[in-house]
Amino acid sequence: MQNDESGHDHDQGLQHDLAIMEKRADRRQLLKWMAGASLVPLVGCGPEGSDGLLTQATEDELLACTRIPEEMAGPYPGDGSNGANALLLAGINRSDIRTSIGGATGVARGIPLTLTLTLVNRAACAPLAGYAIYVWQCERAGLYSMYSPGVQYENFLRGVQVTNAQGKVTFTSIFPGCYPGRWPHIHFEVYPSLASISNFRNKIATSQLAFARAPCQQAYTAVGYQQSAANLRPLSIERDLVFADGYANQLAVTTGNNTTGYTSTLQFAL
Template identity: 55%
Template structure:
């Protein structure tokens, strides 16, 4: 299990190689349909291969960091009115701020890692991350609660969040936190969570996003860190590195398959 002691808290060829490690006509058809439609690839690449029979690996457990907002250390975004939402760019429950930055859609697909790789519907995923300045709402920004939200997985096990590209603060590679809960009803405090992990973002996409207005500090911070040096991702990102498509102008889409034992 990776530890986090900081104060803040691949292309078509790669996709095809990963597909070759997986079995299941259904997964293949879904991938082909997404590619043919010109949309972002479904997050099969996040499965990190698999065993014979199409099993998906369990995503590593990671620290929630010091700013989870899940009730574990005081602040609890999970009890806020309106926290179950897809667009997490603005604050809710009386706070009015909106996080600025390059548009990013995060799509996570939750699957059973115990042999079937079957989609898990009716679960809840709580997602949060820092703003483009590397600050977290409810902690560094006590008057805001943006960039936090909960979504219920659909029949395909998928949730989608509309957000902004997170900044890179000193000592960490760019990342997005998430927790998995058995249901939206149970997604009210950290005591009910099933899994905590983090999503990593490809350096190429980060460099492009950080070349835009407002991300100047991220350019410097990213130049001083690598996955090998990161205290969460240094043990590997095979199951946590998102597939990212898009552009600064059109916005980015990050997809990841999330396997849990269910």
């Protein structure tokens, strides 16, 4: 059976896919149950009039300190696991990932996006400093550098940053496009240090972050995103190949507009 990032198990058909999705537990509901079981002393200790349930702020905090789900790297990682390795390029340790490096000269066009990831530990939700985070994404037409026809000799929209004392890394990118069968997303891998990124076997986590529908719909009204707008219309994040089993702690908080650009933030734990 061939399973690719378009979300189709080609040999077994749609009914097979749906059966698998129906069996997956919703992570947010599971988290609520676990929180209710483990935070029994908090019941009845909330503000006057509280019904004893988790507040939204408490739930969001728990989600942000829950281990990020392990996800597929997909067919376009560029980490050396399937040939191409952007992590060996001089200059890959960078915050602005819109241009190609290493002799390539391409530039990814699109609405500016500032992406900030915050890495914490699960035990105390404390920042983790000194970890290398590699991100990669498609451009506004849904193409991946190093792989897709037309941009296979480029390496833009790929880069590494090392978490600071607050556990943060920030990338300057573009709002990603949407290609058939996949909800808009950005991939990332976590490595224990910058020195370890040359070998994909050193990674300690692989995941993806998702965008809410509203900012995607707004961004895709911009020039160059027409195909992404068409690709998004029939999709649902709840039925996405990756996010169907829950996406609560993978959903980036996104603000902004097409004129000034967008800002997306996500905190996640290891």
